[in-house]
Amino acid sequence: MLEQLLIFTRGGLILWTCKELGNALKGSPIDTLIRSCLLEERSGEVSFNYEAYTLKWTFHNDLGLVFVAVYQRILHLLYVDDLLNMVKESFSEVYDPKRMSYDDFEETFRQLRKEAEARGEELRKSKQVGKGLGSVKKQGQVAKSGLDGGSKQSNGESGGGSKKDDGDGDKGKVGSLMMMMTNGNHANDSDKTDDFVNGKENTTDNVVVDPSKLLKLRSKGVRGRGGVRKIDSIGNKSSKVTAVEPPKKATKKNRVWDDAAPKQVKLDFTDSVGENGNGNEEHVDIVAADQGESMMDKEEVFSSDGESEGDDDDDDEARSDEKPEAKKKGWFSSVFQSITGKANLERTDLEPALKALKERLMTKNVAEEIAEKLCESVEASLEGKKLASFTRISSTVQGAMEEALIRILTPRRSIDIMRDVHAAKEQRRPYVVVFVGVNGVGKSTNLAKVAYWLQQHKVSVMMAACDTFRSGAVEQLRTHARRLQIPIFEKGYEKDPAVVAKEAIQEATRNGSDVVLVDTAGRMQDNEPLMRALSKLINLNKPDLVLFVGEALVGNDAVDQLSKFNQKLSDLSNTGTTRLIDGILLTKFDTIDDKVGAALSMVYISGAPVMFVGCGQSYTDLKKLNVKAIVKTLLK
Amino acid sequence: MEKLEDLKIVAEQWWNQGIEYLQKIPPNQLYAAIGVLLFTTVLLLLSFRLVRRTKSNTVLLSGLTGSGKTVLFYQLRDGSSHQGTVTSMEPNEGTFIFHTENSKKGKIKPVHLVDVPGHSRLRPKLEEFLPQAAAIVFVVDALEFLPNCRAASEYLYDILTNANVVKKKIPVLLCCNKTDKLTAHTKEFIRKQMEKEIEKLRASRSAVSTADIANDFTIGIEGEVFSFSHCGNKVTVAEASGLNGETVQIQDFIREYIKP
Numbered sequence: 092m093l094e095q096l097l098i099f100t101r102g103g104l105i106l107w108t109c110k111e112l113g114n115a116l117k118g119s120p121i122d123t124l125i126r127s128c129l130l131e132e133r134s135g136e137v138s139f140n141y142e143a144y145t146l147k148w149t150f151h152n153d154l155g156l157v158f159v160a161v162y163q164r165i166l167h168l169l170y171v172d173d174l175l176n177m178v179k180e181s182f183s184e185v186y187d188p189k190r191m192s193y194d195d196f197e198e199t200f201r202q203l204r205k206e207a208e209a210r211g212e213e214l215r216k217s218k219q220v221g222k223g224l225g226s227v228k229k230q231g232q233v234a235k236s237g238l239d240g241g242s243k244q245s246n247g248e249s250g251g252g253s254k255k256d257d258g259d260g261d262k263g264k265v266g267s268l269m270m271m272m273t274n275g276n277h278a279n280d281s282d283k284t285d286d287f288v289n290g291k292e293n294t295t296d297n298v299v300v301d302p303s304k305l306l307k308l309r310s311k312g313v314r315g316r317g318g319v320r321k322i323d324s325i326g327n328k329s330s331k332v333t334a335v336e337p338p339k340k341a342t343k344k345n346r347v348w349d350d351a352a353p354k355q356v357k358l359d360f361t362d363s364v365g366e367n368g369n370g371n372e373e374h375v376d377i378v379a380a381d382q383g384e385s386m387m388d389k390e391e392v393f394s395s396d397g398e399s400e401g402d403d404d405d406d407d408e409a410r411s412d413e414k415p416e417a418k419k420k421g422w423f424s425s426v427f428q429s430i431t432g433k434a435n436l437e438r439t440d441l442e443p444a445l446k447a448l449k450e451r452l453m454t455k456n457v458a459e460e461i462a463e464k465l466c467e468s469v470e471a472s473l474e475g476k477k478l479a480s481f482t483r484i485s486s487t488v489q490g491a492m493e494e495a496l497i498r499i500l501t502p503r504r505s506i507d508i509m510r511d512v513h514a515a516k517e518q519r520r521p522y523v524v525v526f527v528g529v530n531g532v533g534k535s536t537n538l539a540k541v542a543y544w545l546q547q548h549k550v551s552v553m554m555a556a557c558d559t560f561r562s563g564a565v566e567q568l569r570t571h572a573r574r575l576q577i578p579i580f581e582k583g584y585e586k587d588p589a590v591v592a593k594e595a596i597q598e599a600t601r602n603g604s605d606v607v608l609v610d611t612a613g614r615m616q617d618n619e620p621l622m623r624a625l626s627k628l629i630n631l632n633k634p635d636l637v638l639f640v641g642e643a644l645v646g647n648d649a650v651d652q653l654s655k656f657n658q659k660l661s662d663l664s665n666t667g668t669t670r671l672i673d674g675i676l677l678t679k680f681d682t683i684d685d686k687v688g689a690a691l692s693m694v695y696i697s698g699a700p701v702m703f704v705g706c707g708q709s710y711t712d713l714k715k716l717n718v719k720a721i722v723k724t725l726l727k
Numbered sequence: 728m729e730k731l732e733d734l735k736i737v738a739e740q741w742w743n744q745g746i747e748y749l750q751k752i753p754p755n756q757l758y759a760a761i762g763v764l765l766f767t768t769v770l771l772l773l774s775f776r777l778v779r780r781t782k783s784n785t786v787l788l789s790g791l792t793g794s795g796k797t798v799l800f801y802q803l804r805d806g807s808s809h810q811g812t813v814t815s816m817e818p819n820e821g822t823f824i825f826h827t828e829n830s831k832k833g834k835i836k837p838v839h840l841v842d843v844p845g846h847s848r849l850r851p852k853l854e855e856f857l858p859q860a861a862a863i864v865f866v867v868d869a870l871e872f873l874p875n876c877r878a879a880s881e882y883l884y885d886i887l888t889n890a891n892v893v894k895k896k897i898p899v900l901l902c903c904n905k906t907d908k909l910t911a912h913t914k915e916f917i918r919k920q921m922e923k924e925i926e927k928l929r930a931s932r933s934a935v936s937t938a939d940i941a942n943d944f945t946i947g948i949e950g951e952v953f954s955f956s957h958c959g960n961k962v963t964v965a966e967a968s969g970l971n972g973e974t975v976q977i978q979d980f981i982r983e984y985i986k987p
Contacts, residue, residue, distance in 0.1 A: 102842070103797040103815030125814040126792075130848050155817065191809045498848045505847075505881050509931040 093168065094144060094161045096175075096200070097121060098182060098193075101155040107182075107193045109200060120144050120161055129157075131698065132495045135467025140164060149175045151183055152476040153435065158182070170211030177203045385544040386706070386714040436476050436484065444488040445470055448726075455725050457688030458647040461695050469495055493722055499691065500718045502700030506674065508636075512550055512605055515635060521553070521599040522606045523632060525592075526676070527625060528640035529652055530613030533678035533705060535564065537640060538608050539571040541676075541703065543710040545606055546575060553604040555595030556581035557588035557628065560612040568610060575710075578604065588612070589628040596632060609634065616655035626663035629670050638702065639672040641693055642679045649692045657697060672697055677716070678705035685724045690716065783861045784822075784985045785839045789853055789886065790866035791879050792845035795904040798969035799866060799977065800842040802826070806972060815844040818852060825978050838985055845882075857891045862898050862984045864977055869903040869911035869966075872920070880924035884932075887925075887946050887958060896960040900980045907968040914964045918955065926953040 095116055098107040120141040128139045129148075139146045148159045149172075158179050160171050181199055445466045452462040469491050478487060515522035524541070526534045535558070542552045554572050556579060558564035565581050572579035580595035592609050599607045611628065614621035629637060639656060641649060653672065661669045675693050683689075690701055701716040749757070788796045797812040800819050806826035819842040824835045843853045863886065867879055886892060887899065901921065903914045929946065946958055955962040965976035 097813075099813050101815075101817040102819035103812045103844075104801060104819070105810045105812060108810060121813045122793075125816060126846065130814075130816060130846060157816075191805065497851055501848050501850055503847050505878065507881065507928075507931065510877075510881075510928060513927060513931050 092162070092166070093171070093174075093204070094163060096158070096160045096178065098156060098158050098178070101157060104191075106156070106186075106191070107196055110197060111201065116144070116161060118142055120146055121159060124148070124159065130498065132465060132468040132499050132695070134471045135464060147171050147175060149179055150471060150474070151179050152472060152474055154183055154186055154188075156182070156186070168211070169214055170207040173210060174204060174207035177207060383711060385540070385547055385711045387544050387703070436473055436478060436487070438470065438474055440484055441470055441473055441488060444485045447485070448488060448492055452688060452691075452725060454686075455688040456646055456683070456686035457725070458650045458692040458696075460647075460650060461692045465492070465495060465499075465695070489726060493726055496691065496722045496725060497718060499695055500701075500716070500721060503698065504700070506700050506702050508702065509548060509550075511635065512545075516605050519600075521596060521604050522636070523596055523609065523634040524606065524636045524638055525609045525611060525629060525632075525634040526638050526640050527611055527656065527672075528613060529615055532613065532640045532642045534558075534613065534640045535567050535571075535610055536708060537676055537678055537703070537705045537713070538568075538610050539575065540705060540710055540713040542571070542575055542577060542608055544713055546577065550605045551603070552577045552606045552608060553595070553599045553602075554579040555592055555607055555609045557591045557595075558610050558612040559584050559586045559588055559591065564610070564612070578602070588624065589631045592628055592632045616652050616659070622656075622659040623663055626660055629660065630663075630665055633668075633670070637670055637673045638676050639674070639693075639697070639699065640676045640678060641689065643677050643683050643687065643689045644679055645689050647692075649689050650696050653693055653697045672699050674702040675699050676703045676705065677701050680704045680706040681712070685727065687721050687724050690721055691725065783839075783859050784836060785841060785856070785859045785861055786981050786985070787853070787856055787860045787863045788840065788842040788866060789863060789882070790845050790902075790904075791868065791875055791882060792847070793871075794845060794866040794868040794879075795969040796842045796845060796866050799864075799902075799904065799967065799974060800840060802969055802972050802974050803840060803978065808969065814846060815842065816846075816849070818843050818856070827978065836985060838981055853886075854889075857886075857889055857897075860891070860897055862900070862981060863892070864900045864902050864980070866902045866904050866967075867917060867921075868905055869914075869917060870905045870908050872903075872912050872917055876920055876924055880921050881928060883921060884925050884928045884946075887960075887962075893946075893959060898961040898963070898980075898984060899958075900977065901955075901962060901964045902977055903964070903966050904969055906966045907971045907973070914966050918964045922952075922954055929953055 093109075096109045097105060099105045099121075118141070123141050124139050124146050128134065128136070134148075134150070137147070139148075143164055144161050145164045146159055146161050148157060150157055156179075158175050160175055162168055162171065178200065181203065182193075182196065185193060185196060185199075448469075449462045449466045452465070453459060457465075469488065472495075473488065473491050476487075478484065512522045526538050528534050538554065542554060545552050552575075554568055554577060556565045556568045558568075559582070562584075565583060568579055569581065580591070580598050582591045582594070588611060595609065596607055609628075609632075611625065612621075614625065616622070637660075639653065641652065645652070657671050660671055664670065675697070677690055677693070680687075690704075693699075694701060704714050704716050706712045706714060788800055790796050792814055797815050797819060798808040800821070801808045801812075803825050804821055804823050820839070822837045822839040824837050828835055841856050843849075843856060865883055865886065868875060872879075883899075883901070891897065892899070901914075901918065903912070903917050905911055906914075925946075946953070951957070955964075963980065965980060967974050967977050
């Protein structure tokens, strides 16, 4: 049964809660919904899971109201979407901005609920009559469907089925990547696609990390992890199989090309050097690198002239986009409406503008699914709103999108590293930063840049060379260390990186370094053994900051990389806190002119703020992310 | 009809007399007289416009998420927080006189109160309202103070170093909310903790001597431990309880700057 139904304003005041269902909700599901879903621009999604509850919501954008229904997750209530819409319609008739209490709505609500329940019963009965196939199988799925584990493909298959049920509520949204209970429902109810969907469900992995799952993991350590394990093992049988396999093939075998006897000697060119890297090499000119101020400390100067030009250009473009659309409605009526501004925005009105916006975002290298989700979220927030006078639809949509983008790119927590370093210093322990990422994104280069910046702020830095795989990695760091004159801790190649990191931190505590920067080897997100090794490093050393290094040139793969990294880190973590990616370092920013979309994709999918931006290959090329400039570039 | 014609004749005579008189005055004096007339009218208009720029009556309610701003807003406006609140997604604005002042007679100047959401993603909204602010109330949760101390002091630091606040010397009230609870901290404790945290922030943020892109200004006096008395604008501390409706100190503060 329904646990609770709330109506509140966007400003935060609760207008009405159902007194009949007076159950107090455990925890604070509404606040969590707002903070992790609605404010994260995920309002286009179908529902939100919080502990034992599922929440569904709808907006009345014109009056600025939000309607939220909370119910137990294990129940499958088909009528909730219907009920929410009916409540929305009837409440908007009663609503008065000056009125604060709506006790008489109780009666109306009771009737509406009965109606909705009756309708839901009818729907269910009509479905049951049409069912021939395995009811046993369905029961098995009922148990499973409460758990996550779907993928875009299976959604696509069941999307055909989903359009049939809950048709009025759901509007057949296929794009949602979270396999929610309701989608599981659809898989159940559509008998034709039953087997097919089953098969698909079992063979595919999670593509996108469910943010509610992320939240759960962050807050609930063991339990969350246990839950995730179970979900993975039940939902994805194949991944369970693969989980068993890797321990067998942990080591890479050398490829044998001919019949010649394979060389068994490991090539280990580690110099027998002391810990501080002053080996038996020739004297290299130790030029203390002082190349001036790092760009982190310089003010961003961006011309405001460009802004007005940009607006004009974009008006012209938008106008030309709109004209073919406007012809359908009748040119005069649309112009009239835009002047008087009385039209309520409908989905059909918003679609062309949103589509154009989505295309524009994708040309700026934003990942396709992210652009899609963002457009859905903006649509949800604009539907039903009254157009202000003298504004076109496209400018309203643009304004809403701009706000949404600023909201996403604004960091959720403080990214003041200096403050954290000072805090760690007070506790007399070094501040540990681990750089992770796929191959070739620029971890070592940017590590040196960060070291340079910290050094400029009079913080003593130590580097730890935990990339023990790539030839030349240790020497590279050694060269940087020599130029910056900072100590480096290395143990050569073919050593366990987790152990090297641990010893480096101990050394730093001993010699009083404030910050330890740990370089790791690049690894692909699908590579199970390497991800395991990374988790081990993070679990063993408990760093203060896990920095994901991603290049700005990456396209749709950014989504996959970040979500898989996060997932592996949470799956393979042991007791206590699950550490996920805390921050993003965006590299090679100077190589993209205005295709800055990768920043948006990465921030959206992981929720981690962009802490640094690498914009060149010398020590001073490190800066902070300028949110307004990026948003302007994205929407130009 | 005759009277009209008579009037017409008299008017014509006066008109002719006037023109004769004018023609007697040398032209230079005439032009000078006209010039002085124009000048004084322009001066009068300008002075009216200056005087008409009345002092803004906007007060901002800011603070971290969950500190109780929306509850305080509705307490000040309606005297009750109705059925409770959730995290705000948008600012709450209203121009009104306080609920407790409803009974007072006479015309009291209404206050334009703005409750800005505290969620970090919505931080840019505050900057939209700062230029028009006459006073700022920074609400702090006295109950859950220590876990949020750092975030609260960073927010307060950002406000105190904002260009608008420094230039116009906008007064700030550090309001400790939820004092009705037993384990809430005292305002003195909160004040000292915030000062300590801001001192640390000052050290870390102004570590670079030249361009400080994060903040427009630095606060406090070099070489001395930061204290709120060092700020150019006035910073005071008060207590309040949103749920119980004890908002007297806030109202006094607001009325100090927006005369009723």
